[in-house]
Amino acid sequence: MTIRRTLALLAALAVAAGLFYSVPLSAQLPPLDIGPGDDACQDPTESVTLFAGNMSGGKVGYGLTPEELSVPGPTIELTEGTCMQVNLINDASDRVSFHPHGVDYSVRSDGTTINGSCVPPGESKTYVINTHVPGTRADGTVQAGSAGYWTYHDHCLGTVHGTGGLKRGLFGALIVRRPGDPLPTGDTNVLVMSGTQFNLKRAPKTPIIRVNQGDRVEFVVIAHGELFHTFHLHGHRWADNRTGYPNGVTDQTTVIDNKVVGPADSFGFQVIAGEGVGPGVWMYHCHVQGHSDAGMSGLFVVRTPEGKVTAQMKRAIARWKEESRGHH
Ligand SMILES: [Cu+2]
The missing domain is CATH 2.60.40.420 (Cupredoxins -  blue copper proteins)
Known part of the structure; x- marks a missing residue:
């Protein structure tokens, strides 16, 4: 192959690569702000009900049923690009919340006192967590996807930072998988x-x-x-x-x-x-x-x-x- 033909081939490849990377993947991203008064997932939707309750030894835990509270709480798993509604039912004797790391959520789902998203004893609340796939912004920079190994925890018990909840057991794992990631043999x-x-x-x-x-x-x-x-x-x-x-x-x-x-x-x-x-x-x-x-x-x-x-x-x-x- 001559040098000129090689250069022509490289130029063609560069154009092809440029076209590939200029595809606005950001157009596929779900909206980050779901708007006031509209605290619900658009499709696709998954949902999980979490109970919070007192355990022996002064512990407080999350569970999928009131009888199956555990420390750490249940592992919450979703696929990158999907949305999930987490219904938290508070059977514990103190206010608690659900505060996720790593994913997208509106201020109404951040589980803090400042946004009024704690759950008093005997009450419940639906938190909405959203995830997005990697994409390219309008300015050409890359936006990372949500996939990762994250945590969720209480942000209301004991102090406004959930220090009491963290000390007593209100935490768990939040896994966002990218399609194609290998799955483990058994439970995480x-x-x-x-x-x-x-x-x-x-x-x-x-x-x-x-x-x-x-x-x-x-x-x-x-x-x-x-x-x-x-x-x-x-x-x-x-x-x-x-x-x-x-x-x-x-x-x-x-x-x-x-x-x-x-x-x-x-x-x-x-x-x-x-x-x-x-x-x-x-x-x-x-x-x-x-x-x-x-x-x-x-x-x-x-x-x-x-x-x-x-x-x-x-x-x-x-x-x-x-x-x-x-x-x-
Ligand atoms: Cu250590």
Whole structure:
């Protein structure tokens, strides 16, 4: 190929690329402001009903039914580009709210006192969260999409910042998936780091995650409260980006097995359980030494591909429980 023909080809490619990128994707974006008095989703619509209520030990939790309150609350999942109505029914004895991170919402759905979007005891309210796909603005700049591993939490209990709600358990994971993202094998494992606890528990009462070797396992890690933490998982690692996996073999995203999380930070990733390392009992823990020593550790139990727990694994679990005693 001559230099002139090469240049002509490059010019043609540049024109084609320019045409491609000038397509106004922003025209596809749902409206960010749904207007006064019109607090409802346009199509497509999903909805979830969340209950808030008092739990034992002074905790307050969210649940999909009044009987199934949990800390963290239910994982809320939606597809990028869709809208969701969250109906919050407050069975707790204090005012609470639903405040999402990462998505689009009007001031009436921000769950704060200043916008009158707290829910008094015995009452309910519908919050609307919207998401948008990536696009190009009229000025040619790129608008990021909503896809990500986010958190939601109370913003009204205790103080106007929901400090009491966060301390007592009113938080959960909010996942916005991009169509085409790989889905995990089982349920998403949500680990919330606050105080020196995971999910308001200290070892050996922290979650023990049980999977089979080869499963695609999803973690969402969130921090809340006053402290900074470092989340570390033994034997497994992930890319430090939106999804946790590289976009192709030449992707230069840093691969990590330890990540700093400060209050209200959140991230997620997927690992293939035991990939390259085999089955076994793998620890996850905060790597701030004083935090892990205070009980901030848990287990990732990777059974054999057939789902067998070996004698060696049973010994490791027993030893971890023994060594963790006194933390709760
Ligand atoms: Cu920590």
